[in-house]
Amino acid sequence: MRQYLQEKVETALRSLNLPDRPKPTFERPKQAEHGDLTTNVAMVLARSVKRNPTKLASDIVSRLELESDLVEKVEIAGPGFINFWFKDKFYLQQLREILEKGSRYGRSEAGGNKKTQVEFVSANPTGPLTVGHGRNAVLGDTIANLLEWTGHDVTREYYYNNAGRQMRVLGDSVRLRYLELLDEPVAFPEDYYQGEYIKDIARHLLASHGTVLRKEPPEGIFKERAEEEIFNDIKKILKRLGTKFDVFYNERSLYETGKVQEVVDELRRLGYAYDHEGAVWFRATSFQGEKDKVIVKSSGEPTYRLPDIAYHREKFRRGFELIVDILGADHIATYPDVIAGLKALGFDTEKVKVLIHQFVTLVRNGEVVKMSTRKANFVTLAELIDEVGPDVVRYFFLMRSHMSHLNFDLGLAKEQSEQNPVYYLQYAHARIASILKYAEIEGVSTRAVSGPRLELLTEAEAIAMVKKLAEFPDTVESCSFSFEPHRLTEYLHDVAGLFHKFYHVHRVVTDNKPLTCARLALCQATKTVLANGFAILGISAPETM
């Protein structure tokens, strides 16, 4: 429908010999009195051709060739908006399309099967996932869903490092807890991993191996067992949240295959790396960086940026045409170096989309709970899911723009879980399921012999619903294009709200069989849109609650 008008306006502009340069928008107005669709084309062009926007609008309207059986009327309003009203017939066609496409309704090929990678979570196996990781996981998974729905060939990837100093400290933390269990006197350093989970792992080792590990080094079985248990736990939690991964990419492989060294050599060859005070530096200042950055320490160990650059180089070499990185706000300083490194290596960094989400502040009993993997006192993602369930967790994380700080009041989420916004949506779905079942019992099938007569849907509430339902494909596409899932939650909230209103004003199942069939069709279409939306958000679509 948007496309339909866009084409009509373009031909009108051509016949008037007007430029199409500042791209006009075609939008659904907030106010119903402003029509079903509006365009600012006259106002956008008025400046460049130095003409009155209202007069320009009427010129454009006079050249529009619109089918009178689809378009109700056209008006020029305000400073020069052109507003369009469509006939109900137009919308009823859309309704028929929803019923035909079912669970496929809303999918598109807009992405052109573009090879796309979404990298998210990417937490190292040093401790349980935090609530912050949860936001990252849900955001990444949902964006991946959106990209799939809009015709992208998506790979979901988790990048991790199980080597290095952090992992050594982890192994040693387990070792010391193990020795504690043997009643040996140990001084547990403050900067070691304090969490209870370390003691659990030590206990497990004691149970499986007895006391013979007394003299084992930290990098051996202690580290290995810790990594294994923690990673299993991470994967289990991610599964509970409904997130899926295609690839777990180990940073170590970048060293083993020499790709890290290749990057250093390449940067040197290009003149973007140099030696200074025993370290190797990257010339970040050539790419708007504040200062040059160390990529190999004087000890010979690389800093984190070097493997990150090598990893992203591999993303390009693996043929990804769109690369999406989901990062927490604490990584805000790292990605510009990676981007600069990729530029230095000659890659098109326009293909890399970095989404930085802000922190989750967890509040319990009115007090802010600080979340740090090393501290003992933190709420894990697993505990959060235990308390409120995966649907609520996902929905809460998706309700807000990723750029804004998120306050998650645990007590509130649990206490008010009965009036949680996610239930409002799911309730609408369950209610429709119940109505459809009732209709079946009453002997009115949705699969009527000659199909429902949709033109019987004339009430304002019904038409409003159909219009909203018809927006679904556009909404999915714009959420995908802008990487903003939160707008889908808002849309679905509107759908549920309109349905609840409709339900209160109009009875679906009555003695009037044709009307009942038409209304059941509308219910079915609403259920479809809700269920498809839930599928993208990764929340369940309950038949009963």
Added chain:
RNA sequence: GCGCCCGUAGCUCAAUUGGACAGAGCGCUGGCCUCCGGAGCCAGAGGCUAAGGGUUCAAAUCCCUUCGGGCGUACCA
């Protein structure tokens, strides 16, 4: 000090990416079940969009300044 994000109803957040009268949820006030699910519906109160200036037909949105909050600013990841 510098960089990024944020500041919108009492609280938590939206606002179709620059569009017409800034909207939801929670909380508050008052209504609605003989009837397909009341986890619902309807009505009301609540705002100089932190402050000031600028850009234009149009600014919560873009630019500048100030104030306030968060995250960074390593030869840690």
